[in-house]
Amino acid sequence: MKLKYLLVGSILLLLLITAGCGNKSAAGGEVFTAASAKNTDSKINVRMVKLLVEDQTDHEVEITEDLPASPQIFAGLERDEFDFAGLFSGEVYNNYFDEVEYSTDPEETLEQAQTYFGEEYDIKWYDPLGFVNNYSIAIPKEVAEDNNIETVSELGEYADVMDLGTDNAWIERDNDGYQEFQETYGYKFKDARGMDASLMYKGIENGDLDVVTAYTVDPQLKEYDLKVLEDDKQFFPPYEASIIATNSVLEEYPEVDEVVESLVNVVSTEEMTDLIYQVDIEGKNINEVTKQFLEEKDMID
Numbered sequence: 070m071k072l073k074y075l076l077v078g079s080i081l082l083l084l085l086i087t088a089g090c091g092n093k094s095a096a097g098g099e100v101f102t103a104a105s106a107k108n109t110d111s112k113i114n115v116r117m118v119k120l121l122v123e124d125q126t127d128h129e130v131e132i133t134e135d136l137p138a139s140p141q142i143f144a145g146l147e148r149d150e151f152d153f154a155g156l157f158s159g160e161v162y163n164n165y166f167d168e169v170e171y172s173t174d175p176e177e178t179l180e181q182a183q184t185y186f187g188e189e190y191d192i193k194w195y196d197p198l199g200f201v202n203n204y205s206i207a208i209p210k211e212v213a214e215d216n217n218i219e220t221v222s223e224l225g226e227y228a229d230v231m232d233l234g235t236d237n238a239w240i241e242r243d244n245d246g247y248q249e250f251q252e253t254y255g256y257k258f259k260d261a262r263g264m265d266a267s268l269m270y271k272g273i274e275n276g277d278l279d280v281v282t283a284y285t286v287d288p289q290l291k292e293y294d295l296k297v298l299e300d301d302k303q304f305f306p307p308y309e310a311s312i313i314a315t316n317s318v319l320e321e322y323p324e325v326d327e328v329v330e331s332l333v334n335v336v337s338t339e340e341m342t343d344l345i346y347q348v349d350i351e352g353k354n355i356n357e358v359t360k361q362f363l364e365e366k367d368m369i370d
Contacts, residue, residue: 094127094128094129095129096127096128096129097127098126098127098128098129099128099129099322100128100129100130100131101122101128101129101130101131101152101153101318101325102130102131102132102133102150102151102152102153103115103118103119103130103131103132103133103151103152103153103154103155104132104133104134104136104142104145104146104150104151104153104154104155105132105133105134105135105136105154105155106134106135106136106137106138106139106141106142106155107134107135107136107137108202109288109344109345109348109349109355110155110200110202110286110310110341110344110345111134111155111156111310112132112134112155112355113341113344113345113348113355113358113359114155114198114310114312115130115132115134115153115154115155115312116132116355116356116359117332117335117336117359117362117363118130118153118155118312118328118329118332119132120359120360120363120369121328121329121331121332121363121368121369122325122328122329124369124370125324125328125369126322126324126325126328128322128325130152130153133145133150133151139156139157139160139163142154142156143165143186143190146190146192146315147190149315151315152314152315152318153312153313153314153315153318153329154312154313155310155311155312155313156182156186156194156310156311156312156313157202157308157309157310157311158175158178158179158182158197158307158308158309158311159178159182159203159306159307159308159309160182160186160308161178161181161182161185161186162178162244162306165185165186165189166185166189168185169181169185171244171306172306173245173303173304173305173306173307174303174307175307175309178306178307178309179196179197179307179309179311182194182311186313190315191315191316191317192313192314192315192316193313193314193315193316193319193326194311194313195311195312195313195314195329195330195332195333196311196333196334197309197310197311197333197334198309198310198311198312198332198333198334198335198336199310199333199334199335199336199337199338199340200285200286200309200310200336200337200338200340200341201285201286201307201308201309201310201338202284202285202286202308202310203284203285203300203305203306203307203308204239204245204282204283204284204285204305204306205282205283205284205285205297205298205300205305206221206224206280206281206282206283206297206298206300207280207281207282207283207290207295207296207297207298208224208279208280208281208295208296208298209273209293209294209295209296210294210295210296211294212279213296213298218298219298219299220298220299220300220301221254221298221299221300221301221302221304222254222301222302223298224280224298225254225255225256228256228257228258228259228280229256229257229258229259230259230279231258231259231279231280232258232259232260232261232262232277232278232279232280233258233260233261233262233278233279233280233281233282234262234264234268234269234272234273234278234280234281234282235247235261235262235263235264235269235281235282236263236264236265236266236269236282237263237264238263239263239282240261240263244306245304245305245306247261249304250304253302253304254302254304258280262278266287269281269282270289270292270293273293273295274293281295283295283297285297285338285342286338286341286342286345287342287345288342288345288346288349288350290342291342291343291346291350292346292350310341312329312332314326314329331368335366335368336362340362344358344359344362
């Protein structure tokens with residue numbers, strides 16, 4: 070009987086030891102967690118972190134993705150569930166802080182995001198990755214070239230005969246919605262229709278629509294050969310993509326800070342649109358697409 074209890078005790082001890090080692094990487098480093106929302110660019114962002122950290126350190130990064138929205142990421146940060154995440158500067162205007170001053174200036178927006186989120190969640194909000202995922206106004210490239218339209222202001226000359234497709238929320242939204250758009254740019258479209266994004270792009274493809282409100286990294290911009298017009302009056306708030314990391318991780322593992330810093334200004338809006346196109350439209354594997362991009366940038370072997 071004593072031998073039986075001894076064997077059971079030894080097995081339990083072994084299990085406890087094994088469990089205690091569960092948060093160590095294969096190389097003896099730490100295993101971190103990176104969080105991502107549902108959008109493909111956010112998934113690519115955290116994969117860049119994973120690939121670089123695992124290539125250049127002994128640590129590993131596990132990804133938790135398809136979170137419904139940014140509030141779930143911040144909730145996870147509060148519970149110490151996540152070490153990294155991909156976020157956007159304009160998030161600071163989504164009613165997190167009463168003292169935030171609304172601005173469409175990219176530098177002011179970034180500074181507020183870094184300051185307020187940094188203090189509230191004890192994180193480092195890195196400088197931007199290089200691309201933006203803003204609202205924008207887009208028209209067929211052929212129309213833009215034929216009429217020499219480069220900016221949203223220049224579109225005003227033709228707006229009264231153009232039908233606009235947009236998501237339902239934009240029609241009524243405060244600050245950067247359609248009513249404020251008319252006041253800023255001084256014109257309105259012949260018609261403005263709220264609809265699902267897939268119907269919006271089908272509408273401009275078949276000629277039922279002339280203009281759409283797009284996100285600047287929508288792969289459909291490339292799929293349907295659309296041109297994003299320059300927001301020359303800075304109407305839409307900036308959503309510059311950044312990586313965030315908890316200060317506790319960076320203080321204990323400064324080598325990780327250096328790795329993440331190397332991602333600043335690494336991917337342009339055009340490049341990110343192409344990466345998303347490869348994943349969402351061409352159906353390529355997101356891990357392979359991200360890895361190939363970093364290899365082409367000579368950031369990993």
